[in-house]
Amino acid sequence: MPESRDIKGIIRHVAEVIIGELKLEDVTADTFNPDMDLVDELGIDSMDLATIALVLQDEYKIVIDEDDYPKLKTIRLIADYIKEKLTAKS
Amino acid sequence: MKTVSSLLDQDWQARYKRIANLNIRSSIYDVTNRCNLRCKGCFFFSSGEHEVTEEMDIRKWENFIDKEKERGVNLAILIGGEPTLCMDRIEAFYKRLPAYCATNGLIKISRDKFPDMMVGISLWGGSADEKVLRGRDTFAISSKNYAGDPYTYYLYTITPKQLGKVEPVIKRIADVGLKVHLQLLSNDEGVDGFSWREGELKDLRREMDEMLDKYPQTVISSKYYHEVITSGKMMGRRFGWKECPSVTESLDNRKPQTRRLIHFFRWASDLQTVHRCCTSATRDCSTCKDGAAHMSWIMVNKRDHMSSTKDLQNWIEVYEMFAKLYRFIPW
Numbered sequence: 001m002p003e004s005r006d007i008k009g010i011i012r013h014v015a016e017v018i019i020g021e022l023k024l025e026d027v028t029a030d031t032f033n034p035d036m037d038l039v040d041e042l043g044i045d046s047m048d049l050a051t052i053a054l055v056l057q058d059e060y061k062i063v064i065d066e067d068d069y070p071k072l073k074t075i076r077l078i079a080d081y082i083k084e085k086l087t088a089k090s
Numbered sequence: 091m092k093t094v095s096s097l098l099d100q101d102w103q104a105r106y107k108r109i110a111n112l113n114i115r116s117s118i119y120d121v122t123n124r125c126n127l128r129c130k131g132c133f134f135f136s137s138g139e140h141e142v143t144e145e146m147d148i149r150k151w152e153n154f155i156d157k158e159k160e161r162g163v164n165l166a167i168l169i170g171g172e173p174t175l176c177m178d179r180i181e182a183f184y185k186r187l188p189a190y191c192a193t194n195g196l197i198k199i200s201r202d203k204f205p206d207m208m209v210g211i212s213l214w215g216g217s218a219d220e221k222v223l224r225g226r227d228t229f230a231i232s233s234k235n236y237a238g239d240p241y242t243y244y245l246y247t248i249t250p251k252q253l254g255k256v257e258p259v260i261k262r263i264a265d266v267g268l269k270v271h272l273q274l275l276s277n278d279e280g281v282d283g284f285s286w287r288e289g290e291l292k293d294l295r296r297e298m299d300e301m302l303d304k305y306p307q308t309v310i311s312s313k314y315y316h317e318v319i320t321s322g323k324m325m326g327r328r329f330g331w332k333e334c335p336s337v338t339e340s341l342d343n344r345k346p347q348t349r350r351l352i353h354f355f356r357w358a359s360d361l362q363t364v365h366r367c368c369t370s371a372t373r374d375c376s377t378c379k380d381g382a383a384h385m386s387w388i389m390v391n392k393r394d395h396m397s398s399t400k401d402l403q404n405w406i407e408v409y410e411m412f413a414k415l416y417r418f419i420p421w
Binding site for chain 2: 022024025026027036039040041042043044045046047048050066070
């Protein structure tokens, strides 16, 4: 599991996963706007999101329900979702 | 980093946003094994896919469709055989899910019962080709059954024999107040003279483009789709088994995993058997010309089209075409 479980750390890690999985160029976890709309602006689709969700599920040992995908529109919203799941688990 | 707003002006961004969140989850259902035609080149019969025991109990169909809905399907594509031979099954789908019915148009679907169900009528050319390949000129009947219907279009499968003769077919369709989408014959049964040659496909692309320019209110298509389906290439890649997005999910063991339609299945009419893909397992994928498979191929590769404004606009036009054909957005 990623070391940092505070919201800032989760945001940073989600950004790293997205950059890695989508092979994004010209952006780093530090410069990635956590409020950018991932569908409307970055152009990811549900298959991208499923791939990202699989990695995050594995790393944080949580379940990301497919029905929740439409809610996960930004890095911040994904991080909030993960934080909530982690809190519920502990 | 390339983003939507860095590539598109405001009008195109609005078009993008209209389709970007549709999340279409389609699956295909063989409604019946029976048909009132036996067309040369029909993959369903030539591949033996009709050789399953058809489920006859309508309650089993209803339960099955309920489960499909729970599985997340939001577009049921009804094929066969001829689905209109089993109106009760069409009704079971229509009452539960957005549905599209592919038919030869010989039997009229009642608009009292199915007021807004999308109907696609198969057409294999002009009168002469229809008689050779299907035994009769179906247009004479189907056009009377559906003239002016706002939820119906022709799915015109162009054959090599139709080169240079596409316009009269489009005009006939325009004259009865219907729309048309274009795809290409794959000639699964090797009918003599109906297989494509390289030069013919280039000529056809030009002809398809001309039809779109000349009949923009009738032809539902895009030039990028014409390019991809006639060349079999997209972004430098070639269509085939390794690339096809329309493979039944439970049978898809390709490595590395390709970009595909999520949760796509094609179910046989026994409601248990699944077929390999949206056409037939006996088809050579490298020569497959299925229109929906090529459209989907483009659609699932969105981010590959985010390298330039033109590429992303091409992607949007193809997605809009698909969304119109299945009525997720108006014509």
